[in-house]
Amino acid sequence: MDLPKLAIAALGGTVSMQARNAGEGVIPTVSGEALLASVPQLTTLARVTVETLGLLPSASLNFGCLLSVLSWAKYQVEQGAVGVVITQGTDTLEEAAVFFDYLWDCDEPLVLTGAMRSAKQAGADGPANVLDACRVALAENSRRRGVQVVMNGQIHQARCVRKTDSLALQAFSSPIFGPAGLLVENHVGYLCPSVPHSVLPLPQHTTHKVALLEASLSADTLLLENILKLGYDGLVIAGFGAEHVSESWAAMIEVIAGKIPVIIATRTGSGSTAQHSYGFAGSELDLIRKGALMAGFLCPRKARILLWLLLGCQRQDELARYLNDNSRLQP
Structure with a gap:
């Protein structure tokens, strides 16, 4: 045989x-x-x-x-x-x-x-x-x-x-x-059938950088203030709960999102980000209005990898589509 x-x-x-x-x-x-x-x-x-x-x-x-x-x-x-x-x-x-x-x-x-x-x-x-x-x-x-x-x-x-x-x-x-x-x-x-999924082309360049920061109680904004100066090409935030941050962080995120892609994910370890539940300064609705994208079920670490790959093949304009693609997450 x-x-x-x-x-x-x-x-x-x-x-x-x-x-x-x-x-x-x-x-x-x-x-x-x-x-x-x-x-x-x-x-x-x-x-x-x-x-x-x-x-x-x-x-x-x-x-x-x-x-x-x-x-x-x-x-x-x-x-x-x-x-x-x-x-x-x-x-x-x-x-x-x-x-x-x-x-x-x-x-x-x-x-x-x-x-x-x-x-x-x-x-x-x-x-x-x-x-x-x-x-x-x-x-x-x-x-x-x-x-x-x-x-x-x-x-x-x-x-x-x-x-x-x-x-x-x-x-x-x-x-x-x-x-x-x-x-x-x-x-x-x-326990579930296979689901077709799209893949990305290999990155054409690999020298770009994507930062990952975690929101925490009473955190200052010093790192956020310097993200653009440090030459980062993308930013992922591990936010509170359903992807919330403080009002001061939200103000800085608006500035950064005008220059580079910003993804907000949840730091909780389980569950999805929200889209239209909360409306306070630093909530998901506020952050979306400020130009940030929500990670859905992707954890902050995996959202960073997705963003790095999309930037590497110059398809960052498709980021929202990939973040909203839950085909692999449905049993």
Whole structure:
């Protein structure tokens, strides 16, 4: 029987970490090849190609690195891979996933996974997550679903998933919408049908900058006053509640929105921004009148990535359409 071809890229992260000496903190040292050796069942499922593209904690990844990984992943599909799996650290897993999702135009699955426990820690979850991710990437019913995150036996859509716990095994969830699917006794099952979605072209330039600021009680406006002087090309605000800010912040946002795109998202971790509920100074109605756009269900971090990508391909005029596109958020 001719087994399907599966490609795996290792970028580092906790799934690749162990301590060199007793009592020291763990660091990325385990290559993709060594990680693959911890999952011998894979040899019965697929012909596996594995490459170690980096050994970094995920906080040190950047957009340039992710564009290189994306190019590698698309090449693997061109070479006959029926699915691609990427292992990386969980700190920026949700951001990397949505970055890829906006650019992944292949029918073949692209699946991200990682670990909450290091390679040598008792009960390490890395091998199980890698095996689950590979099963998802190989499953026929995973095609045309864009990019997904597989952790702890659950499958999450890239645009919904968030890391909601710092250390727990069940660190990943999709607030409001729940997981897109589950692995039950090695079977890949989905809770909702696949939904067609549009993707963006690759960015033509990558040197632009998008700032992310969080509103907080009694915060001053010094950073806002200097956003334009510092050369930022876009701004995302993590606002209170349904995306509210103080009156002083609202005044500065009006000035900034006249020059660069400004998105207001909610800092709460769950739920959507409002559109026409509140009318006070600094409310969503006031901010919309001042030129800001509401992020909807996109969290501030993912809204920043969307804006960066749109600016990079000079399609920032389509920002409102992408923010209002909830097709991937409807089970």
